[in-house]
Amino acid sequence: MAYRGRFAPSPTGPLHFGSLVAALASWLDARAHDGTWLVRIEDIDPLREAPGATQRILDALAAHRLIPDEAPWLQSQRSGAYNAALTRLREAGRLYPCPCSRSELKTHGGQHPRHCREQPDWRQPEPFALRFPVEACNGHWYDRVLGEQPIRLEREKDDVVLRRKEGFYAYHLAVVVDDIAQGINQVVRGQDLADLTPTHLCLYEALEEAPPAYLHFPVVCNEKGQKLSKQAGASAIDAATAPRNISQALTALAHRPPPDLNGAPVDNQLEWAVSHWNPERLQRA
Numbered sequence: 001m002a003y004r005g006r007f008a009p010s011p012t013g014p015l016h017f018g019s020l021v022a023a024l025a026s027w028l029d030a031r032a033h034d035g036t037w038l039v040r041i042e043d044i045d046p047l048r049e050a051p052g053a054t055q056r057i058l059d060a061l062a063a064h065r066l067i068p069d070e071a072p073w074l075q076s077q078r079s080g081a082y083n084a085a086l087t088r089l090r091e092a093g094r095l096y097p098c099p100c101s102r103s104e105l106k107t108h109g110g111q112h113p114r115h116c117r118e119q120p121d122w123r124q125p126e127p128f129a130l131r132f133p134v135e136a137c138n139g140h141w142y143d144r145v146l147g148e149q150p151i152r153l154e155r156e157k158d159d160v161v162l163r164r165k166e167g168f169y170a171y172h173l174a175v176v177v178d179d180i181a182q183g184i185n186q187v188v189r190g191q192d193l194a195d196l197t198p199t200h201l202c203l204y205e206a207l208e209e210a211p212p213a214y215l216h217f218p219v220v221c222n223e224k225g226q227k228l229s230k231q232a233g234a235s236a237i238d239a240a241t242a243p244r245n246i247s248q249a250l251t252a253l254a255h256r257p258p259p260d261l262n263g264a265p266v267d268n269q270l271e272w273a274v275s276h277w278n279p280e281r282l283q284r285a
């Protein structure tokens with residue numbers, strides 16, 4: 001099967017060093033497999049979106065020669081597909097409406113008391129959230145860096161919200177529906193998302209679709225040990241220093257370029273990295 005991978009940034013801010021590393025890892029893995037590499041903008045949460053971030057991200061990727069093979073998709077334009085998936089889950093008995101407010105959940109120690117799940121009432125008036133019961137999922141999954149992983153969707157955790165009461169679609173739903181629709185069969189992303197993978201696998205199973213292969217690489221942290229993110233104050237990557245940024249991103253992925261390529265033109269570094277790409281090194285990154 002032809003390799004199809006993607007980089008799926010949320011436009012909550014400009015591309016920073018951590019997201020450059022994520023883009024580069026997925027690009028390198030796709031290129032090293034002669035695959036197709038896509039970019040999907042995960043703009044499903046308008047409250048978290050930064051104005052202009054989508055274009056800034058695409059421009060910054062282009063400045064680092066990370067150019068998608070197909071036109072980028074925007075999740076903000078995909079609500080029809082998300083609704084269709086919710087209908088499918090509902091018909092399969094794998095979805096229920098939950099009108100509980102935050103303050104109601106608080107009276108139950110912040111947890112969902114489950115009455116909505118036991119007696120789903122689809123005739124009640126909106127607003128309600130839509131939840132996906134996760135208990136039916138068990139087993140193991142395999143990660144190309146982490147190895148075999150248990151699917152542990154703990155019983156004490158609440159069922160997953162797939163559409164919020166305010167009407168927004170959840171990341172879990174959108175990422176799975178779009179990875180299916182785009183034919184993504186290789187997901188390369190940071191280890192901060194590894195814990196969410198069992199939920200995604202459960203959704204693939206409920207939608208009767210084959211899941212992709214996964215590779216979760218170690219994420220870049222700041223001096224405080226926090227994952228680099230806009231929230232943790234990571235600054236925008238400076239396209240003017242693209243060659244240096246690529247050398248540093250390759251080093252973060254345990255593929256430090258040889259001295260004569262360190263800081264060399266981006267294309268030369270990328271060419272070297274594609275031919276030397278070895279995900280086993282990520283275990284030591």
Ligand code: GLU
Nearest residue numbers: 008009010042175189193
């Ligand atoms: N949009 C997610 C993020 O920026 C990544 C989604 C994914 O790669 O599955 O954290």
